[in-house]
Amino acid sequence: xxxxxxxxxxxxxxxxxxxxxxxxxxxxxxxxxxxxxxxxxxxxxxxxxxxxxxxxxxxxxxxxxxxxxxxxxxxxxxxxxxxxxxxxxxxxxxxxxxxxxxxxxxxxxxxxxxxxxxxxxxxxxxxxxxxxxxxxxxxxxxxxxxxxxxxxxxxxxxxxxxxxxxxxxxxxxxxxxxxxxxxxxxxxxxxxxxxxxxxxxxxxxxxxxxxxxxxxxxxxxxxxxxxxxxxxxxxxxxxxxxxxxxxxxxxxxxxxxxxxxxxxxxxxxxxxxxxxxxxxxxxxxxxxxxxxxxxxxxxxxx
Amino acid sequence: xxxxxxxxxxxxxxxxxxxxxxxxxxxxxxxxxxxxxxxxxxxxxxxxxxxxxxxxxxxxxxxxxxxxxxxxxxxxxxxxxxxxxxxxxxxxxxxxxxxxxxxxxxxxxxxxxxxxxxxxxxxxxxxxxxxxxxxxxxxxxxxxxxxxxxxxxxxxxxxxxxxxxxxxxxxxxxxxxxxxxxxxxxxxxxxxxxxxxxxxxxxxxxxxxxxxxxxxxxxxxxxxxxxxxxxxxxxxxxxxxxxxxxxxxxxxxxxxxxxxxxxxxxxxxxxxxxxxxxxx
Amino acid sequence: xxxxxxxxxxxxxxxxxxxxxxxxxxxxxxxxxxxxxxxxxxxxxxxxxxxxxxxxxxxxxxxxxxxxxxxxxxxxxxxxxxxxxxxxxxxxxxxxxxxxxxxxxxxxxxxxxxxxxxxxxxxxxxxxxxxxxxxxxxxxxxxxxxxxxxxxxxxxxxxxxxxxxxxxxxxxxxxxxxxxxxxxxxxxxxxxxxxxxxxxxxxxxxxxxxxxxxxxxxxxxxxxx
Numbered sequence: 001x002x003x004x005x006x007x008x009x010x011x012x013x014x015x016x017x018x019x020x021x022x023x024x025x026x027x028x029x030x031x032x033x034x035x036x037x038x039x040x041x042x043x044x045x046x047x048x049x050x051x052x053x054x055x056x057x058x059x060x061x062x063x064x065x066x067x068x069x070x071x072x073x074x075x076x077x078x079x080x081x082x083x084x085x086x087x088x089x090x091x092x093x094x095x096x097x098x099x100x101x102x103x104x105x106x107x108x109x110x111x112x113x114x115x116x117x118x119x120x121x122x123x124x125x126x127x128x129x130x131x132x133x134x135x136x137x138x139x140x141x142x143x144x145x146x147x148x149x150x151x152x153x154x155x156x157x158x159x160x161x162x163x164x165x166x167x168x169x170x171x172x173x174x175x176x177x178x179x180x181x182x183x184x185x186x187x188x189x190x191x192x193x194x195x196x197x198x199x200x201x202x203x204x205x206x207x208x209x210x211x212x213x214x215x216x217x218x219x220x221x222x223x224x225x226x227x228x229x230x231x232x233x234x235x236x237x238x239x240x241x242x243x244x245x246x247x248x249x250x251x252x253x254x255x256x257x258x259x260x261x262x263x264x265x266x267x268x269x270x271x272x273x274x275x276x277x278x279x280x281x282x283x284x285x286x287x288x289x290x291x292x293x294x295x296x297x298x299x300x301x302x
Numbered sequence: 303x304x305x306x307x308x309x310x311x312x313x314x315x316x317x318x319x320x321x322x323x324x325x326x327x328x329x330x331x332x333x334x335x336x337x338x339x340x341x342x343x344x345x346x347x348x349x350x351x352x353x354x355x356x357x358x359x360x361x362x363x364x365x366x367x368x369x370x371x372x373x374x375x376x377x378x379x380x381x382x383x384x385x386x387x388x389x390x391x392x393x394x395x396x397x398x399x400x401x402x403x404x405x406x407x408x409x410x411x412x413x414x415x416x417x418x419x420x421x422x423x424x425x426x427x428x429x430x431x432x433x434x435x436x437x438x439x440x441x442x443x444x445x446x447x448x449x450x451x452x453x454x455x456x457x458x459x460x461x462x463x464x465x466x467x468x469x470x471x472x473x474x475x476x477x478x479x480x481x482x483x484x485x486x487x488x489x490x491x492x493x494x495x496x497x498x499x500x501x502x503x504x505x506x507x508x509x510x511x512x513x514x515x516x517x518x519x520x521x522x523x524x525x526x527x528x529x530x531x532x533x534x535x536x537x538x539x540x541x542x543x544x545x546x547x548x549x550x551x552x553x554x555x556x557x558x559x560x561x562x563x564x565x566x567x568x569x570x571x572x573x574x575x576x577x578x579x580x581x582x
Numbered sequence: 583x584x585x586x587x588x589x590x591x592x593x594x595x596x597x598x599x600x601x602x603x604x605x606x607x608x609x610x611x612x613x614x615x616x617x618x619x620x621x622x623x624x625x626x627x628x629x630x631x632x633x634x635x636x637x638x639x640x641x642x643x644x645x646x647x648x649x650x651x652x653x654x655x656x657x658x659x660x661x662x663x664x665x666x667x668x669x670x671x672x673x674x675x676x677x678x679x680x681x682x683x684x685x686x687x688x689x690x691x692x693x694x695x696x697x698x699x700x701x702x703x704x705x706x707x708x709x710x711x712x713x714x715x716x717x718x719x720x721x722x723x724x725x726x727x728x729x730x731x732x733x734x735x736x737x738x739x740x741x742x743x744x745x746x747x748x749x750x751x752x753x754x755x756x757x758x759x760x761x762x763x764x765x766x767x768x769x770x771x772x773x774x775x776x777x778x779x780x781x782x783x784x785x786x787x788x789x790x791x792x793x794x795x796x797x798x799x800x801x802x803x804x805x806x807x
Contacts, residue, residue, distance in 0.1 A: 049579075049580070049581075052407075052408045053407075053408075054404065054407055054408065054579065054580040055579040055580065055581070056577075056579060073410075073412070074410040074411065074412065075410070076410075077408060077409060077410040078410035080408075082408050084404050084408070085401070085404070086401070088400055088401030088402050088404065088405065089402060089405070090314060090317070090400075090402055091400070092317055092318060092319075093314075093317055097317075101310050101313065101314070102405065102409065104306045104307075104309070104310055105303075105306070105307065105310070105406070105409040105410070105411050106409070106410060107303065107410070147405065349763075350762065350763060350766055351760075353758060353759075353760035353761070354632075354757075354758065354760040356758045357661075357662060357730065357731065357755070357756055357757050357758045358630065358659050358660070358661065358662065358757055358758075358785065359659070359660045359661065359662050360657065360658075360659055361652070361654070361657065361658045361659075361660060362654065362656055362657030362658055363657070364657060376768060450655075450656065450657070451656040451657040453657065454768060454770075455762045455766050455767050455768060456762065456767060456768055456769075456770050457762060457764070457767040457768070457769050457770075458632075459632050459633065459634050459762075460632060460633045460634065460635075460762065461634040461635075462633070462634065462635035462636070462656070462657050463636075464636055464638065464656050465655065465656060467636070519769075538769075541768055541769075541770045542770055544768070544770065545770050546634050546636065
């Protein structure tokens with residue numbers, strides 16, 4: 001069984017009366033791609049900032065690589081790379097100069113060869129001597145990745161890394177993350193888009209209003225057979241009248257704008273269609289979503 | 303590691319065009335003053351001494367490199383703090399505003415080291431500015447006007463300092479000026495820790511210096527009580543090295559006050575920067 | 583023996599006092615006139631109201647009849663009146679009237695006080711000399727001119743007395759009050775007392791001469807450059 005590389009225990013962050021992080025506990029295993037999922041303002045970035053000691057928790061404990069973050073900050077950060085929010089650089093310097101400056105902040109020697117390597121890895125070759133102020137957002141994102149990988153870290157934390165990337169860039173980033181996993185690195189990435197996390201993460205946590213509302217292996221979380229079925233009805237009154245005495249009566253989640261939602265197992269959908277037809281209930285469309293997706297959508301729209 | 307960080311900070315300072323405003327301003331002002339004195343200096347001196355020369359014959363070259371340097375130092379007294387604050391006031395807040403503070407704060411170096419790297423780099427910048435000033439003012443002055451006794455025009459008397467007695471005074475004055483300007487750097491850097499606005503600390507630092515200077519020059523009894531506590535009162539103690547004799551007590555007192563203020567400002571900056579959550 | 587000595591001294595004194603003021607001044611002038619040129623090491627000490635200046639060493643040059651120049655490396659303050667103007671006055675006995683004003687003791691030396699008035703109105707208004715009649719030396723002079731006011735000079739003699747060259751000269755002269763224009767003044771907040779002579783409005787410069795070189799040729803350029 002993989003060792004935990006990050007252990008967050010009962011961590012809080014309070015600003016006055018507002019709890020940005022409200023008692024989050026989670027474990028990230030070494031070698032995993034771990035997703036932080038949640039709507040904007042959920043507390044994802046705050047939690048990630050606490051992992052990088054940018055923010056001090058109000059309470060709780062954080063252990064990284066088996067060591068307390070507060071007592072071994074420098075040793076931990078020497079093996080951690082990150083992009084938090086949008087990557088910012090010294091705009092009046094070139095990419096190479098930016099990376100050179102950052103390379104000096106490590107006790108291990110990071111020479112020009114390594115700088116060139118990471119520049120090539122992120123696809124910035126040919127532009128490394130241009131001032132960063134001439135870069136597009138996507139290029140800055142790539143440079144952000146370069147500075148995160150410069151010192152060959154064991155743990156990489158990426159906050160919304162696909163923001164501003166074109167579809168090709170997103171694919172390349174995904175491939176890079178998978179490559180890093182193959183090299184034995186642990187990657188933590190946050191997003192507010194479930195599909196992004198779904199595609200590559202091994203484990204994830206969903207954060208909402210500062211709390212961890214769901215966490216675990218992605219496959220497990222999304223394997224739930226229960227779905228929410230949405231039916232766009234032709235005659236809502238007829239449907240409601242027929243539903244009262246039917247086997248589906250207790251499964252109704254709600255009716256809104258002539259669309260009814262029913263929670264049931266996926267394999268029951270054909271029975272539902274049959275029942276609708278038998279009772280002469282017209283419908284224009286029928287769709288379903290996994291419970292987790294539904295849940296995530298709900299909290300995203302709140 | 304502190305040395306590497308300091309070099310990094312100096313690199314960043316030197317890469318910014320803003321950092322050269324100070325050197326350009328100093329060069330322009332000094333060249334203008336030296337040119338004006340070269341062309342019209344004798345008339346200027348004649349005007350000042352015309353009353354005394356009615357009954358006394360003044361022999362010797364009053365207009366010389368030492369006097370020119372002294373005049374330049376006097377003139378630049380207001381500008382220098384601004385030129386320093388322009389760079390040092392941006393050291394923390396500029397990085398907060400641009401977001402690059404995250405780049406630094408997520409590296410395996412302590413906040414303390416980051417801050418002290420900036421403080422040391424700021425100090426080196428101040429030294430470089432003063433060195434440039436000294437080179438142009440004293441070096442340029444001596445080259446154009448020659449050496450000689452220094453005539454100091456005090457409000458209540460004329461002081462003549464012999465040529466062989468002048469150099470150590472200039473060196474001491476520059477030393478005090480460095481402490482004074484380092485205080486300005488510390489003050490603006492401290493303010494820089496409280497905001498993510500790049501311009502705010504610069505304007506705030508200058509406003510405080512101007513305000514304290516005005517209070518210090520006003521002959522109002524109620525202000526006399528607070529003047530000794532204003533750091534601007536002590537920042538001008540470098541002038542006392544051009545008095546005869548030099549009041550050692552006053553110099554030691556003022557230097558102590560200046561160093562005390564520097565310790566206070568850097569202490570506050572240290573506390574604030576190491577404890578602040580970086581939200582930017 | 584004792585009586586003979588007293589008689590001799592009385593005769594000598596009477597002889598001295600027997601000279602008219604004009605004659606006494608001429609004898610002083612003749613004694614000094616032996617010196618055509620001199621140069622000497624000089625130390626200057628200043629006491630001028632409103633001026634704080636350290637002593638300085640330099641060199642003094644003199645060439646008859648009244649060329650006098652001080653050369654130093656630094657800045658010095660001198661009275662506008664030439665100190666040898668006093669002696670120069672005594673050259674032409676026909677140009678002035680000398681009147682004995684009495685006696686005065688200076689440094690235990692009994693001096694004869696003689697007023698000198700010009701016969702023809704000129705810049706020189708009046709002069710006063712305190713003469714040591716025995717050694718034919720001026721111990722004090724007070725010259726008033728239209729242009730430069732009054733200057734008093736005290737003379738102290740030593741080994742060069744035989745040439746009428748003083749070891750020390752103290753020049754006291756009027757100094758107009760002056761104030762440094764505020765626009766250029768530096769406000770140095772010091773506790774040092776503003777110097778100045780006890781008499782407000784008068785300045786003093788003390789010359790101390792040494793290593794005289796007498797009657798060696800001195801180029802006129804020395805007095806003009």
